[in-house]
Amino acid sequence: MPTVHFTDAEGAVRDVEGNVGDSVMETAVRNGVPGIVAECGGSLSCATCHVFVREDCLSQLPPMGDMEDEMLYGTAVDREDNSRLSCQLRLTDHTELFVTTPETQV
């Protein structure tokens, strides 16, 4: 099963198993992972599902679209090179993803 390991800004870790095809954001929200807000439900409108992806996991992710790129410039905590919006990251059979959630999303 695909698994996402969420680390919050204080360092607490939460491991969540997800379903293939769901996004990392959906996986977080449905299971109540606190560091993801996702006001817009995944329609790339709010930039409140910002995550920092562990460097060695970046290669398993789909490339970033222009809209996601622009939205990332407006996140509550400034973007880094490893920033993504988790609504754009779909789980596959092989997903084993380590992400850190920012201190705040709004």
Place this chain on the structure above:
Amino acid sequence: MGTHAVEEAAGAPAGAGTVPTRTGLLIIGASQSGVQLAVSLRALGFDEHITLLGDEDHRPYQRPALSKEFLQGTVESESLIFRSNEYWAEHNVDLVKGEYIVRIEKEADGSGVAHASSGREFPFKRLALTVGARARKLEIDGGGLDGVLYLRNADDALALKARVGDATDVVVIGGGFIGLEAASSLQKMGKNVTVLEFGPRLVGRAVGEETAEYFLQAHRSRGLDIRLNTSAARFMPDADGGKSVAAVELQDGTVLPAQIVLIGIGVIPNTQLAEQLGLAVDNGVVVDRFALASDGTTVAVGDVANMPNPVPGSEPGERIRLESVNNAIEHAKVAAYSLTGRREEYAGIPWFWSNQSDLKLQIAGLCNGFDQTVVRRDEERGKFSVLYYRQGRIIAADCVNAPLDFMAVKNALAKGQNIPADAAADPATHLKTITTDSQPH
């Protein structure tokens, strides 16, 4: 979790998962705001049992996709579910589906009993109304024909989906967000779509004239037939005495074929229970800055609540009712603080979004009372923004496919900063770089 042993039914084992005879908080309306209220309360450490009750037969779900991805079939219904069943069980929240509350008895201390149409009773210590709004009906001849539809909840969307396969022609009545989103979706699904708008421009008062005009031209250039200043006179059946709609006759006598008529002409807040309770009602349930209704104990949240305008700099006494996901969430947080004995005011700047075809509209702030606009247009990259000013200060922006502008304005408003109008006029300028802390004189 929680310490609600005194509330347990006699003889019932104590502990998580048992439903007390009287819930700590009854939330009527398993909506965006109802869900957020329960979630926020748990985050704040509220440890009483919560009952989240809805009148639909679905687990609480997100509405925005109903007119877009769900209608088009690009997301499954499971994706719309807010929280897993396990989440609710772990957090001692009892989900009640398919119960319609018809009457509430309430005591001065805020406790009471809610009576459902099924005869079930729901005793509570505190009450929250997150009952939202219902679609405004168009009462004209033929309004009861099969295929004359509205789009407010999941069952509406399922009914629309069920008919859409056999339809060639769709008439959408109402050129607001719902109407335009659904019209764009249906057009993408290959339907011949006509939009009728009663008023002289699209989207009513939610956006300024420049944005309305932009959407009119953009949709028309994408092949959508939009008719302004046009209203339907009656819906005509497929045969004399037929049950299904086949056409729409306009006021001027024009007849448009339509196997589906979709009506999106606004909503009416569900104030019936508040009225029965004797709460102050005026375009929604009147609440104070802390989401408390006029009885001082019931909270009312989201689309149904008429609240003091939360935008910094608003006139004292100015009130507003907002219909948006963002408001449902932020207002629920305010109510959660209230219910845990804290007084926290509304945080953040109201914002809205609407996705129509490849047009992605994001609105930051409220443009009411603007006295100046700045239009930023980048034809080449398909970006368009309108910035709204009042007395030299930015108060809102409509941004189409321009998330950088949207984010810059939203962040500036949240921090009380300004984006000077003269410097903003050049679309090549990044708004973030000209944001200023200084106040205009």
